[in-house]
Amino acid sequence: MxxxxxxxxxxxxxxxxxxxxxxxxxxxxxxxxxxxxxxxxxxxxxxxxxxxxxxxxxxxxxxxxxxxxxxxxxxxxxxxxxxxxxxxxxxxxxxxxxxxxxxxxxxxxxxxxxxxxxxxxxxxxxxxxxxxxxxxADDPAVETGWDHPAAANRDEVVVGVEDPATAAEPLLEFAFTSAATHGARLRAVRAVPLASLVAGPDEDIEAEERTRLADALAPWREKFPDVPVTKHVATGPAAQVLLTASARGRLLVVGRRRHPSLLTWKLGPVAHAALHHVSCPVAVVPHD
CATH class of the missing domain: 3.40.50.620 (HUPs)
Structure with missing residues (x-):
């Protein structure tokens, strides 16, 4: 950029x-x-x-x-x-x-x-x-002057990966670049919908999703070898999983789909929830 x-x-x-x-x-x-x-x-x-x-x-x-x-x-x-x-x-x-x-x-x-x-x-x-x-306003993750440094415990860039197979690249590029720039840990979050548990045991589904997430992260970890990465896979509503995962966030990265017309726009429910509830800066990254 x-x-x-x-x-x-x-x-x-x-x-x-x-x-x-x-x-x-x-x-x-x-x-x-x-x-x-x-x-x-x-x-x-x-x-x-x-x-x-x-x-x-x-x-x-x-x-x-x-x-x-x-x-x-x-x-x-x-x-x-x-x-x-x-x-x-x-x-x-x-x-x-x-x-x-x-x-x-x-x-x-x-x-x-x-x-x-x-x-x-x-x-x-x-x-x-x-x-x-x-x-x-008054975000604890943001420095706002000589006497107001960012909170020391805000040391992670958190990225929500909705679909590791298709939409992850723009989000991961932005998140890894941010983490590398600030010397921060990257926490990649994948929420497993409760409905997925119908297909098998909780542990099996989460293990499968962790493998998919690791595959999506692999090329970016190779490109940014100095960025420490935590894979965070949990079962539950995506918004709630992201909120919990962002406790140490200096930045949360979420995605939204591009739209062909300037007359049409939409922020998904996860982005809305993040903007409403997460107590650190939220980056909304467009993707195809």
């Missing part, structure tokens, strides 16, 4: 946390950062008048202040800012064609519709051709 890390910034605590995550990710991967603010898409709780010039001034101030803080922490970071009039979701999706990753903030636990850009964030997560990462 050589494109920039693009983060939507609206000045809320959630978006600032997302910007700190984006800056650290870009610095570690030696990628540029783009801070993007849509002055026509601002939080409803921002206490400013409705005049266009006031909104633009607010946007410039947010961009300049956040850029200064990030550059103070990461002195060699290549960073640019963009103040745009297009709706935030539209501007982010346009960047998604060339970005390495888009970064969105989340206000915290609750409905997925509470993302900082409102329901339009679901369109970004469901449509962008590049990976998109949702970061919660």
């Amino acid at each position: 050589t494109g920039p890390v693009v983060v939507g910034l609206d000045g809320s605590p959630a978006s600032v946390t997302a910007a700190w995550w984006a800056a650290r990710e870009a610095a570690d991967r030696h990628l540029p950062v783009v801070l993007l603010h849509s002055w026509t898409t601002q939080p409803l709780d921002v206490p400013i008048r409705q005049e266009a010039h006031t909104k633009q001034r607010y946007g410039r101030d947010i961009l300049q202040r956040t850029a200064a803080e990030l550059l103070h922490r990461h002195g060699d970071l290549t960073l640019t800012t963009e103040l745009v009039s297009a709706p935030a979701a539209q501007a982010l999706l346009e960047h998604g064609t060339s970005a390495s990753v888009l970064v969105l903030g989340s206000r915290g636990y609750g409905s997925v519709a509470s993302f900082l850009l409102g329901s339009s964030s679901l369109h970004v997560l469901g449509l962008t051709p590049c990976p998109a990462v949702a970061v919660r």
Whole structure:
């Protein structure tokens, strides 16, 4: 990946946390950062008048202040800012064609519709051709300044592998790259549906799935020999298995299918559950 890390910034605590995550990710991967603010898409709780010039001034101030803080922490970071009039979701999706990753903030636990850009964030997560990462406000896995380092026990990149045979490659590439970049352990998670137990004993089904998962991981372990890997196979609903497996997560990677039309988008139930419940950044990676 050589494109920039693009983060939507609206000045809320959630978006600032997302910007700190984006800056650290870009610095570690030696990628540029783009801070993007849509002055026509601002939080409803921002206490400013409705005049266009006031909104633009607010946007410039947010961009300049956040850029200064990030550059103070990461002195060699290549960073640019963009103040745009297009709706935030539209501007982010346009960047998604060339970005390495888009970064969105989340206000915290609750409905997925509470993302900082409102329901339009679901369109970004469901449509962008590049990976998109949702970061919660006050996320313990995210460094947010000199006095707020990431929690020391957040030391794993967790990836949910829905189907090791077909859809795993884009997710594993993103997850292994992230783990290698940050010197983290990778935990590959495969949930065995309860319905599968009808075909045989629990131990036999889990052993078979562990073998399939190991086969999918093999080429990536060869490509990233320094990344320690844990295979995590458990029986139960995929969302619950992922939630349990993410206890030490610094990042959770889940997938979604690509769609042929910009008018059609869908996040599956596992991605929805992860975005709703998991207490670390969640990367949604498109795959065929």
